[in-house]
Amino acid sequence: MSLFPHRHLLGIEPLAPAEILSILDTAESMKEILDRPIKKVPTLRGKTVVNLFYEASTRTRSSFEVAERVLSADSLSIATATSSTTKGETLLDTAWNLEAMKPDMIIIRHASSGAPHFLAQHCRPSIVNAGDGAHEHPTQALLDALTLRQRKGRLQGLRVAIVGDLLHSRVARSNLWLLTKLGADVILCGPPTLVPPGIEALAPVTHRIDEACEGADAIMMLRVQRERMSGGYFPSSREYHVRFGLTEARVQRAKKDVVVLHPGPMNRGVEIATEVADGPYSVILDQVTNGVAIRMAVLYLLLGGQSEVQA
Amino acid sequence: MSGNLLIAGGRVVDPAQGLDASLDVLIEDGRVARLGEKLRAKNAERLDAKGRIVCPGFIDLHVHLREPGREDKETIATGTRAAAAGGFTAVCAMPNTEPVNDQAGITRAILDKAAAVGVVRVYPIGAITKGSLGEELAEYGDLKDAGCVAVSDDGRPVESARTMRRALEYALAFDLAVIDHCEEPTLSQGASMNEGPVATWLGLRGAPAAGEAVMVERDVLLAELTGGRIHIAHLSAAASADAVRRGKARGIRVTAEVTPHHLFLTDELVRERAYDTSTKMNPPLRAEADRRALIEALLDGTLDCIATDHAPHTQDDKRVEYDQAAFGIVGLETAVPLCLDRLVRPGLVSLPRLVSLLSTRPARLLDLPGGSLAVGAPGDVTLLDLDRRYVVDPDRFETKGRNTPFAGLSLTGRAVATVVAGRVVFRA
Amino acid sequence: MDAGRLARTLSRIAHEIVERHPDLQRTALVGVRTRGVPIARRLVQAISASEKRVPKLGALDITLYRDDLTTMAPNPVVRGTDIPFSIDGVTVILVDDVLFTGRTVRAALDELIDFGRPSRIELAVLVDRGHRELPIRADYAGKTITTARGESVQVQLQEQDGCDRVLLLEPEAPAAKPKRGRK
Numbered sequence: 039m040s041l042f043p044h045r046h047l048l049g050i051e052p053l054a055p056a057e058i059l060s061i062l063d064t065a066e067s068m069k070e071i072l073d074r075p076i077k078k079v080p081t082l083r084g085k086t087v088v089n090l091f092y093e094a095s096t097r098t099r100s101s102f103e104v105a106e107r108v109l110s111a112d113s114l115s116i117a118t119a120t121s122s123t124t125k126g127e128t129l130l131d132t133a134w135n136l137e138a139m140k141p142d143m144i145i146i147r148h149a150s151s152g153a154p155h156f157l158a159q160h161c162r163p164s165i166v167n168a169g170d171g172a173h174e175h176p177t178q179a180l181l182d183a184l185t186l187r188q189r190k191g192r193l194q195g196l197r198v199a200i201v202g203d204l205l206h207s208r209v210a211r212s213n214l215w216l217l218t219k220l221g222a223d224v225i226l227c228g229p230p231t232l233v234p235p236g237i238e239a240l241a242p243v244t245h246r247i248d249e250a251c252e253g254a255d256a257i258m259m260l261r262v263q264r265e266r267m268s269g270g271y272f273p274s275s276r277e278y279h280v281r282f283g284l285t286e287a288r289v290q291r292a293k294k295d296v297v298v299l300h301p302g303p304m305n306r307g308v309e310i311a312t313e314v315a316d317g318p319y320s321v322i323l324d325q326v327t328n329g330v331a332i333r334m335a336v337l338y339l340l341l342g343g344q345s346e347v348q349a
Numbered sequence: 350m351s352g353n354l355l356i357a358g359g360r361v362v363d364p365a366q367g368l369d370a371s372l373d374v375l376i377e378d379g380r381v382a383r384l385g386e387k388l389r390a391k392n393a394e395r396l397d398a399k400g401r402i403v404c405p406g407f408i409d410l411h412v413h414l415r416e417p418g419r420e421d422k423e424t425i426a427t428g429t430r431a432a433a434a435g436g437f438t439a440v441c442a443m444p445n446t447e448p449v450n451d452q453a454g455i456t457r458a459i460l461d462k463a464a465a466v467g468v469v470r471v472y473p474i475g476a477i478t479k480g481s482l483g484e485e486l487a488e489y490g491d492l493k494d495a496g497c498v499a500v501s502d503d504g505r506p507v508e509s510a511r512t513m514r515r516a517l518e519y520a521l522a523f524d525l526a527v528i529d530h531c532e533e534p535t536l537s538q539g540a541s542m543n544e545g546p547v548a549t550w551l552g553l554r555g556a557p558a559a560g561e562a563v564m565v566e567r568d569v570l571l572a573e574l575t576g577g578r579i580h581i582a583h584l585s586a587a588a589s590a591d592a593v594r595r596g597k598a599r600g601i602r603v604t605a606e607v608t609p610h611h612l613f614l615t616d617e618l619v620r621e622r623a624y625d626t627s628t629k630m631n632p633p634l635r636a637e638a639d640r641r642a643l644i645e646a647l648l649d650g651t652l653d654c655i656a657t658d659h660a661p662h663t664q665d666d667k668r669v670e671y672d673q674a675a676f677g678i679v680g681l682e683t684a685v686p687l688c689l690d691r692l693v694r695p696g697l698v699s700l701p702r703l704v705s706l707l708s709t710r711p712a713r714l715l716d717l718p719g720g721s722l723a724v725g726a727p728g729d730v731t732l733l734d735l736d737r738r739y740v741v742d743p744d745r746f747e748t749k750g751r752n753t754p755f756a757g758l759s760l761t762g763r764a765v766a767t768v769v770a771g772r773v774v775f776r777a
Numbered sequence: 778m779d780a781g782r783l784a785r786t787l788s789r790i791a792h793e794i795v796e797r798h799p800d801l802q803r804t805a806l807v808g809v810r811t812r813g814v815p816i817a818r819r820l821v822q823a824i825s826a827s828e829k830r831v832p833k834l835g836a837l838d839i840t841l842y843r844d845d846l847t848t849m850a851p852n853p854v855v856r857g858t859d860i861p862f863s864i865d866g867v868t869v870i871l872v873d874d875v876l877f878t879g880r881t882v883r884a885a886l887d888e889l890i891d892f893g894r895p896s897r898i899e900l901a902v903l904v905d906r907g908h909r910e911l912p913i914r915a916d917y918a919g920k921t922i923t924t925a926r927g928e929s930v931q932v933q934l935q936e937q938d939g940c941d942r943v944l945l946l947e948p949e950a951p952a953a954k955p956k957r958g959r960k
Contacts, residue, residue, distance in 0.1 A: 041854060051550070060854075067838070067857035076891040081841040109841075128669060150670035151552035152624030159623070160668075171672070173552025208552055235555075236546025338841070338855065 042339035046165040048154050049174035050215040058216060062184050065328065065335035071108060072330060081342050082111035086141040089115040090132070091168070092148040097302060098168055098177070101326070102145055105333035111341075114141070129153060133161050142341055146170070151208075164340045172206050175301075177336060179212035181328040182299055183220070185321050186256055188328070189297050194221035199250040199292075200241075201227040201282065202260030202309050205234045205271075209301045210260055214240055225250050228260075229282060231271040247282050254292040258299045259284050262309045275308045285311045289319060297321050351379025352771035355390045356730060359398025363405055364705040365721035374403055376728030379770035384722065396766060396773060398732055404704045405722050406438025406729030406769065408711040409681065410606055411503070411528075411582060411656035414440070414471070416462065417455070418447025423661040423749045425459070428681070429468040431659070431748035433775035435681040436764025438729035439470035439719060440659075444481065445504040451476035451487040453495035460496050468774050469767070470729070472717060477502040477516045477527060483509060486519055493523045498715045501528035503582055506564055508534060513568060517577030526578040526604075526715060529568050531589065532632065536560035541672045543616040543633040551620055553671060558635055562588035569596035569603050580714065581605040583658045585632040587642030594651040604714055606656040607643055609680060609687045610754070615640050618754060619671075626667045626674035627754045630660065644697065647706070654710040657684045661750025679750040685731075686739040687755070689762025693735070700735075732766035737777070739763040778920065778943035783903070786919035787816065790901055791823035793917050794832075798868060803896070804832040805864060809839060809873040809885050810856050815936040816903060817872035835860035837871070842884035864893040870916075874932040876902040879913035904943060906930050 041060040050058070071079055087106045091099050099115060106113040118132075127135075129148070136144065143164040146154050151171030158165045169175040187193055198217055204210045204226055214237070217224050224241040226233070227250035233243055244250055251257060262278060272278050289296060298310075298319040306312045314320070356374040361384065363369075373388040374381065409432065415423040425442075432440045442459060444450035450459065456473045463471035475492035479485045481502040489500060500520060507513045507529060520527050537556030542548050544555025565581055569592055572579040584590060584605045596603040610630070615637050619628045628634060646652045660677025667674050688707070692698040698706075708731070712720025719727045741758045743751040767775035778786070798804045801824070808817030814836045825831045836859045871885050882900060889898065901917035906924045920943075924930060927948035935941050 064855050067855040068841075070857055070859070071841075074892060078891065079841040080887065128665075130668060148670070150672045152671045155623045156670055171552045172554075211550070211552065234549040235544060236549045239546060335855075342841075 045340070046154070046158050047176055047336055047340065048158060048165065048167050050176050050179050050212045050219070051174065053219070055219045058180070058183070058219060061180055061332065061335050061339060062187060064339060065180070065184055065331040068334045068338070069327070069331045071334070072327065077108055078110055079108065080110045081338060082106070082109040085111045085143070085341050086139070087111050087113050087143045087145060087337070088136050088141045088163075089113065089168075090118070090136070090144055090146045091116065092118045092146070092153075093169065095147055095169070098147065101329040102168065102333050104330050105337055108330070109334055109337055111337065129156065130160055133157050137161050137163065143337070166336060166340065169208055172208050172211070174212045175208040176212050177329070177332055178209050178301055179216045180336070181325055181332040182213055182258065183216050184328045184332055185299065185324045186297065188324065189321065190255060193217065196222040196255040197225070197253055198222050198256045198258060199225050199227060199254045200258045200260065201247055201250055201284065203232045203262050204228045204237060204260065205232045206263070207260045213258060225254075227282070229272050229278070247284070247288055248291060251284075251288045251291045254296055256297045256299060257284060257289070257292060259310050261301065261303070262305060275305075279308050283309055283311060284314050286313050286317075289314055289317075299325065351728070353377050353390065353393035354396055354728065354768060354771045354773070355388060355393040356396045356398050356403055356732070356768070357388065359401045359403035359732065361403045361722060362701050362704050363722045364701045364709045365405065366723055368722070369701055372403075374722060374730065376730075376768070376771040379728045381722050381724050381726045381728055383724065394773075396732070396768070400734065401765065402700065402733040402735065403722075404731045404733060405708045405720050405726070406767070407436050407685065407707040407731045407764075408439040408441070408717060408719060409437045409657050409659065409684070410441045410654060410711045410715065411608075412440040412442055412659045412681065413445065413661065413677070414442045415661060416446065417458065421663050422666075425462045425471065426466040426468070427747060427749050428659070428661070429463070429471065431679070431681040431746065432469045433767045433769075434747045435683070436685045436731045436733070436767055437469060437681060438731060438767060438769045439472060439717065440681075441472045441474050441498060441715065443474055443501060443503045444476045445502075449476050449481045450474070450497075451479050451481070451492075453488070453491040456492055456495035456497055469769050472496070472498040472715070474498060474503075474528065475500045477507055478512060481505055483507055483512055486512075486516060489520055489523050489525055493525060497525070498717060499526045499528050499580070501530070501582065503528065503530045506530050506532040506534060510567060510571065514571050514575060517571055517575040517579060521575070521577050524716075526580045528580045528582050529564070530582050531561045531564035531568065531584075532556070533560040533563045536563070540633075541629060541674075542619050543635045545616060545636055547616045547620050551624070553619075556633060558586035558588055558639060561586045561632055562592060565589040565592045569593065569601055572596070572603050573599065573601045576602070578602045579604075583608050583611065583632055583656070584643070584652065585611045585635050585639065587639045590642055590646035590651050594646065594649075597651065604653045605651065606654050607647060607652045608658045609655060609684045610634065610678060612640065612643055612647065612655075613687060613691055614754065622754070624671045625754070626669070626671055627678060627752050627756070629671065629674050629676055630658070630678050631676040648698070653714060655684065655688065655706045656711070657681055659748070661748050662752050664751065667752050678752050678754060679746065679748050680753075681748060682746055683741055683753060683755050685733070686741075686760035686763045689733070689735060690760040694761060728768065728771035730768040731764050732768070733762065734765040734777075735762045737761070737763050737765060780941035783941045783943065786903065787819055788823055790917045790919055791820050794820065794870065794901070795824055795828060801828060801830040801832050803866065804868045804870065805835060805862065806832050806870050806872055806901075807835040807837050807860065807889070809837050809871060809881060812932055812934055812937065813837075813871070813873040815934050816874060820872060820901070832870070833862050833867075835862070837885055837888060839881060839884040839888055842888045844880060844884065858888065860892055864889065864895045866894070866896050868897040868899065869895040870899045870901050872901045874903050875930050876900070876905045876913075876915050876918070877908055877930075879909045879911035882913050883911055903932055904930055
């Protein structure tokens with residue numbers, strides 16, 4: 039029986055809890071490779087992975103690249119700002135051109151929700167979603183979950199607050215799916231203009247950050263983009279920080295061993311106070327290591343398999 | 350282009366005359382000459398209608414023929430062939446062509462083309478404003494003289510209340526209805542589907558139903574203010590239907606149409622089909638509560654007729670990311686099978702009622718010839734077979750567009766013959 | 778093989794190891810997951826019963842080194858490798874339950890060499906059942922038996938299966954009675 043019976047990783051929503059756990063457990067086991075003198079295993083030797091990033095992202099892309107190299111896969115990165123897309127080539131044509139080079143997997147980050155699904159329908163390689171529009175960012179949620187589980191020993195019953203621009207955040211959606219599937223208690227918080235309709239079906243919503251932080255095991259701060267101000271979502275970053283920013287005082291309302299996560303990059307002084315960002319609750323470095331481990335696990339589970347082997 | 354035709358052995362359903370009886374219909378010189386039992390005619394072709402329903406030809410009030418300008422998506426020839434295949438004997442062509450049909454010259458060009466290659470009757474709809482830019486009124490008098498049957502800026506709303514007021518007032522002089530595409534643009538900006546939980550999960554920007562209702566309310570009040578005739582295009586939301594209902598109760602001259610896809614589908618389909626762009630149109634598929642309200646509004650007369658909003662696109666325009674895809678689906682060839690299968694079969698709507706929604710009422714709404722089989726009426730007939738199976742196969746469509754969410758669906762009931770001015774233009 | 782024989786066999790292997798490697802400081806037993814690990818642990822325990830110095834103990838997961846990974850097939854669980862010491866200049870004795878085609882050992886060798894440069898690598902197995910596909914041999918074999926290719930040899934251990942025994946099973950017969958202790 040397969041641990042991960044899917045060809046693609048398009049989001050957290052379609053996954054069963056057991057499948058999510060198998061990714062986390064596999065990542066946990068694979069972490070030690072990063073501590074070896076030779077950080078390489080031959081598992082995906084001869085497999086080609088294309089990183090197709092339509093949105094700028096050094097963090098996620100390099101994380102995938104490291105994961106690919108550790109597993110000995112051949113890695114090809116395309117940052118489309120410099121490629122044929124600027125000449126007006128459609129996503130489909132780009133993908134078909136890549137497909138002609140016979141990659142085993144395409145990892146795509148794109149500004150349009152559903153772009154990975156679109157590729158999965160029209161192309162043969164396995165597709166991994168590295169972030170599509172406001173829809174999902176599954177590997178981010180997985181690495182957040184792994185980090186939380188390491189720090190807290192479990193996910194079930196954890197009280198997790200997700201705070202910020204819920205409307206535009208794919209990280210929020212993926213995390214909401216994952217945490218609720220694994221039995222955590224999530225509470226959402228943001229200004230009413232940034233809370234999307236229907237989200238209260240999965241978790242309670244409050245507009246008061248003090249309430250969200252109360253007794254929290256973990257606080258996940260979402261990035262607030264400055265463009266949201268010009269979109270009329272809230273009047274100023276000053277007011278946002280006062281009403282919805284994570285300050286030291288608010289962190290004190292949470293549990294003593296609270297963990298603060300942020301998908302990065304941070305707007306210091308807007309959604310998160312500088313003291314908190316640099317403080318002891320932050321687990322950003324853990325998140326980075328776990329990110330590579332999660333991505334190795336995902337690559338292994340999608341591309342590595344086995345037939346009956348005799349010892 | 351007129352002929353002599355004897356349609357024999359069928360069941361005539363003509364709500365305009367209150368008829369539902371086994372009668373033969375004789376068409377001479379393109380007009381209905383006689384209705385009676387066991388008719389005989391010397392110089393007439395014979396169309397066997399045994400086991401079939403004989404209706405006044407169906408009229409689709411809302412079709413995009415794309416010509417002039419976007420012949421890659423559809424032409425008058427292919428669009429009217431699709432209409433005939435769908436059982437329609439007439440279509441009203443929306444003016445959002447390239448260039449926009451805002452001048453008599455363009456109207457005449459469309460009619461000339463239709464006369465040359467059109468398979469069914471084409472009634473052009475002129476623009477409300479020049480270029481459909483929402484500012485200066487177009488020349489309604491000239492447009493009407495050239496052959497326009499109504500005015501609309503469809504594709505776009507008339508944003509300015511003042512412009513809409515002027516349009517309603519001015520159109521009164523020519524007894525033209527103003528057809529509005531109701532959408533408050535600042536609420537639907539950047540949206541590619543209905544606002545709601547589904548859009549939230551899919552991470553897509555949504556347009557709230559209130560964005561349509563707000564404009565419908567406005568138009569109803571402006572119709573009241575001016576005494577003009579307003580027709581709401583492709584109504585999709587419960588709140589919009591409610592506004593129309595209240596307007597009618599107050600005696601305001603407001604009418605409304607609904608598309609088959611809004612009657613039968615919801616925004617859940619976008620999620621089910623994983624971002625398939627054949628689920629993308631404007632106005633978008635809405636919530637189940639809206640859909641049910643539309644059915645109710647159809648049954649209680651709030652909605653006057655069914656119109657397809659047939660909007661063909663090239664594959665390139667649809668085979669892209671969801672938020673980049675063009676809005677619209679085709680509908681001419683699937684409308685009648687869908688309505689027969691999903692409204693008449695389950696007993697929601699009676700057959701005479703459906704004929705009224707597809708023929709009698711559209712004709713009356715825009716004062717079009719047809720909509721009836723009374724003696725002297727145009728010899729336009731739609732022949733239905735209530736039991737014939739129709740499998741939606743886009744590859745076999747007459748329309749150039751392949752964008753339909755109904756692909757692969759098996760439906761019971763379809764038009765098996767279409768007659769225009771006494772000539773059979775389609776046979777299944 | 779029943780529990781008694783198994784215990785005696787392991788004891789004998791432990792003695793052989795001690796005989797060949799008097800300098801146990803620079804020796805390590807690395808069990809190949811999964812059943813090689815408890816066997817390696819028991820060997821270390823057996824050695825510690827009579828010796829003051831004891832070889833180091835590690836565990837090797839060769840899943841990521843298999844030569845037969847194909848796509849679209851079930852993926853085995855990765856349990857992780859745990860070698861908490863340097864293997865440079867060390868004599869590493871790989872420990873596994875059954876030696877068959879030799880492919881598992883090949884994978885283990887590849888992985889081990891990515892960890893460092895052992896001075897020597899030896900192989901200890903509980904059962905050698907023949908049918909090698911690669912030029913690999915055991916330095917210490919508990920029992921050597923001849924088997925038909927289609928048969929399967931199953932080692933069960935207290936730590937994982939609740940009892941100690943070795944079974945030789947007929948092919949494709951889930952309800953077949955296992956033959957106990959083949960000579």
